[in-house]
Amino acid sequence: MSGSTSPLAPKSFAVLPPIEGARMATAAAGIKYKGRTDLMMMVFDRPATVAGVFTRSKCPSAPVDFCRESLKGGVARALVVNSGNANAFTGKKGVQATAMTAEAAARAAGCATSDVFLASTxxxxxxxDAGKFSGLLAGLVQDASEDRWRAAGEAIMTTDTYPKLATRTASIDGVAVTINGIAKGAGMIAPDMATMLSFVVTDAPIAARALQAMLAEAVEPSFNSVTVDSDTSTSDTLLVFATCAAEHRGAGAVSDAGDERAASFKAALTDLLLDLARQVARDGEGARKAVVVEVEGAVDDRSAKRIALAIANSPLVKTAVAGEDANWGRVVMAVGKAGEPAERDRLAIWFGDVRVAFGGERDPDYSEAAASAVMQKDEIVVRVDLGLGDGRWTVYGCDLTKEYVAINGDYRS
Amino acid sequence: MSGSTSPLAPKSFAVLPPIEGARMATAAAGIKYKGRTDLMMMVFDRPATVAGVFTRSKCPSAPVDFCRESLKGGVARALVVNSGNANAFTGKKGVQATAMTAEAAARAAGCATSDVFLASTxxxxxxxDAGKFSGLLAGLVQDASEDRWRAAGEAIMTTDTYPKLATRTASIDGVAVTINGIAKGAGMIAPDMATMLSFVVTDAPIAARALQAMLAEAVEPSFNSVTVDSDTSTSDTLLVFATCAAEHRGAGAVSDAGDERAASFKAALTDLLLDLARQVARDGEGARKAVVVEVEGAVDDRSAKRIALAIANSPLVKTAVAGEDANWGRVVMAVGKAGEPAERDRLAIWFGDVRVAFGGERDPDYSEAAASAVMQKDEIVVRVDLGLGDGRWTVYGCDLTKEYVAINGDYRS
Incomplete structure (x- = not known):
């Protein structure tokens, strides 16, 4: 948890309503931080269905390995998350720590260890040292209640300067269902401190396989389209739990992701994940400006995404944004290096509404003053039209500041 | 040209001997900079053979397009390089500027425009505005002499804090041949300022096709293995010219890259390019520490190179080096994100001679004090053994400092 809140923090935080069947509690276990909570447990008294996506790292953390196993059952009864230690690259001791935590959680919640999910950051x-908190889990299960979403969001923070919270409603068979989500992450990775974690809960009655298919689709334009520093954590974890409690209120069970009755739910899930993902990007380490890169006219969506990521990850584009410099030459450079089809003389580039480059050269009508005014905003939209096809994608990032270097490099100074 | 010289600059500069058949001159044309040279012309009074490699950018500069055309002839009589303006993304005006410069150079040197090579940064x-210097070229040809290598290296600088110079000798048929090279580049790209350019000249008698094949091989472990910020210029250009003057001293012509008689030349060329490439990396914008990433035990060399680049380009690894932090967890992260075969539990990592991680966890014998001592050096060797195969590669980079952000983001402050 960093000292000062990001200037890009939301003006007010979403208030998450209770979701029937999901209780949670937090504690200060003293894993690393002092004077704050660092342990969060969520309990599903009736089995919830669950879906998950994880880091693509070839060196995943022990909890990621553990969750991948639990996910095969498709059922969740408990989630335990700690901050302060990622339990990553910890060898056999790491596996022992996940086993010890899962056993304690299973005893406390009265379920099998395979119904437990774990995350560490x-x-x-x-x-x-799982012994620091395994003794606390029984008490947390006792204490857990449905109205602790903000506290849950705060307990999982590391270098985050604010908790990430979002809620949406949708409708299944005319019955209102709710989706709540929390997230943390300040670098896409900063193994000493950060990682991306997100936990989403709904009362919608969705079977595990359908939930997994919906999540796989919803994660692409959201969490898979944000970047802070192009680095990928060993621990990135996104879990979605469905308590299915809305079934008692008349929402019929959804067993297929393509079911038209779930269209509203899918849209709301995607929107919620995008909201959380953008909150993560806006809290990027040292970020002073949010960057939205919109690429259109690419040969296909995949190509558009790669070009958008090349722009959003370019250190030179990011430092130009930090310096409020409408340096479109660096955008040309980033398009050129992406390795995707592009034709210099068909390229057009905008900062905000100001077209700065067109037809292979500087836009003759381009006003430096107007572009500079755009760059002074706290969210900069960079738009690129490749003029080749219908492919489009949007990526969300942030600037690269001296504070990023300080946060990640100044431990010893 | 930046204010203060990099702490990683060489203690003394190589003195490049004359190479018969290659004359050069410089001038202050006032393209952008004041009080310094910004124009360099090299003349080959007898046709030289030539080879070249260029940026892979899809948005290359006008001079890159021009050189690609000239290269088809395989013959060079003149090279004109300016600093201060890249002539990139300049549309038809850019093409007109290259044509005007080439015509002026061809008139001055008494050759065809297709024997002219151009570079701009x-x-x-x-x-x-090629009119600023096209009128100077005739005078430069008159004035050019064989002993101006240092001046040539200085005229092509942008944000470089020192000129990059290297020389090697080799032997063909028992006759000594010389290779001289100059380079510039402080970011792999910084379109407002930098780009990577290098010009190499030898008196060895090598046919154009053979020279091209040798260059393609030599560039892989050298210029294609350095990175400052992972960004790729619109203008990167590396040209090798062979005046063939050593033929008169008894070195037989080499027409095939596989010719055993050229083995010494090939080795010297590779060594010279690596020397220049490392000088470029050590002058990375804001760099205070050089980083050498040695990857071994990968499934193949290509895989090793990708992993080494993932480590050397990681903002979190680079900021850790800047902070003298032996943060091997970030190296694990970078290995994991490279997308190449890796097994967490076979990984070993060293900083200098200190093994910090082994067998999927922290090395139990690892001394924090010893690792910290390594991190205080001005060149940090990060070694990774993947334990999977015989693939190996070495990549050269630098740290990421607040000065990098300042150089690239502080224009308007």
Whole structure:
């Protein structure tokens, strides 16, 4: 948890309503931080269905390995998350720590260890002493209630300067269902401190397989389209739990992701994930400006996404944004290096509404003053039209500031 | 040209001997900079053979397009390089500027425009006023001499804090041949300022096709293995010219890259390019520490190179080096995100001679004090053994400092 709140923090936080069947509690276990909560447990008294996506890292953390196993059952009864230690690259000790935590959680919640899900975020390579908190889990289950979403969002923070919270409603068979989500993450990775974690809960009655298919689709334009520093955590974890409690209120069970009755739910889930993902990007380490890169006219969507990521990840584009410099030459450079089809002389580039380049050269009508005015905003939209096809994608990032270097490089100074 | 010289600059500069058949001169044309040279012309009074490699950008500069055409002839009589303006993304005006420069150079040198080679480095998107220097070229040809290598290296600098110079000798048929090279580049790209350019000249008698094949091989472990910020210029250009003057001293012509008689030349060329490439990396914008990433035990060399680049380009690894933090967890992260075969539990990582991680966890014998001592050096060697195969590669980079952000983001402050 960093000292000062990001200037890009939301003006007010979403208030998340209770979701029937999902209780939670937090504690200060003293894993690394002092004077704050660092442990969060969520309990589903009736089995919830569950879906998940994880880091693509070839060196995943022990909890990621553990969750991948639990996910095969498609059922969740408990989630335990700690901040302060990632339990990553911790060898056999790491596996022992996940086993010990899962056993304690299963005992406390009265379920099988395979119904437990785990996530850890914080320092990498340090053995996680699960003994520090495994004794607390029974108490947390006792204490857990449905109205602790903000506290849950705060307990999982590391270098985040604010908790990420979002809620949406949707309709299944005319019955209102709710989706709540929390997230953390300040670099896409900063193993000493950060990682991306997000936990989403709904009362909608969705079978595990359908939920997994919906999540796989919804994650593409949201969490898979944000970037802070192009680095990928060993621990990135996104889990969606469905308590199915709305079934008692008349919402029929959804067993297929293509079911038209779930269209509203899918749209709301995607929107919620995008909201959380953008909150993560806006809290990027050291970020002072949010960047939205909109690419259109690419040969296909995949190509548009790669070009958008090349722009959003370019250190030179990011430092130009930090310096409020409408340096469109660097956008040309980033398009050129993406390795995707592009034709210099068909390219058009805008900062906000100001077209700065067109037809292979500087826009003759381009006003430096107007572009500079755009760059002074706290969210900069960079739009690129490749003029080749219908492919389009939007990526969300942030600038690269001296504070990023300080946060990640100044430990010893 | 930046204010203060990099702490990683060489203690003394190589003194490049004359190479028969290659004359050069410089001038202050006032393209952008004041009080310094910004124009360099090299003349080959007898036709030289030539080979070249260029940026892979899909949005290359006008001079890159021009050189690609000239290269088809395989013959060079003149090279004109300016700093201060990249003539990139300048549309038809850019093509007109290259044509005007080439015509003036061809008139001055008494050759065809197709025997002229051009390079420009500096601001992107600004039309280049070739009229500022085309009138100077005849005088430069008159004035040119064989002993101006240092001046040539200085005239092509942009944000470089020192000129990059290297020389090697080799032997063909028992006759000594010389290779001289100059380079510039401080970011792999910084379109307002930098780009990577390198010009190499030898008196060895090598046919154009053979020279091209040798260059393609030599560039892989050298210029294609350095990175400052992962960004790729619209203008990167590396040209090798062979005046063939050593033929008169008894070195037989080499027409095939596989010719055993050229083995010494090939080795010297590779070594010279690596020397220049490392000088470029050590002058990375804002760099205070050089980073050498050695990857071994990968499934193949290509895989090793991708992993090494993922480590060397990671903002979190680079900021850790800047902060003298032996943060091997970030190296694990970078290995994991490279998308190449890797097994967490076979990974070993060293900083210098200190093994910090082994067998999927922190090395139990690892001394924090010893690792910290390594991190205080001005060149940090990060070694990774994947334990999977025989693939190996070495990549050269630098740290990421607040000065990098300042150089690239502080124009308007």
């Amino acid at each position: 914080g320092v990498i390579g340090e053995p996680l | 500096g601001v992107i998107g600004e039309p280049l």
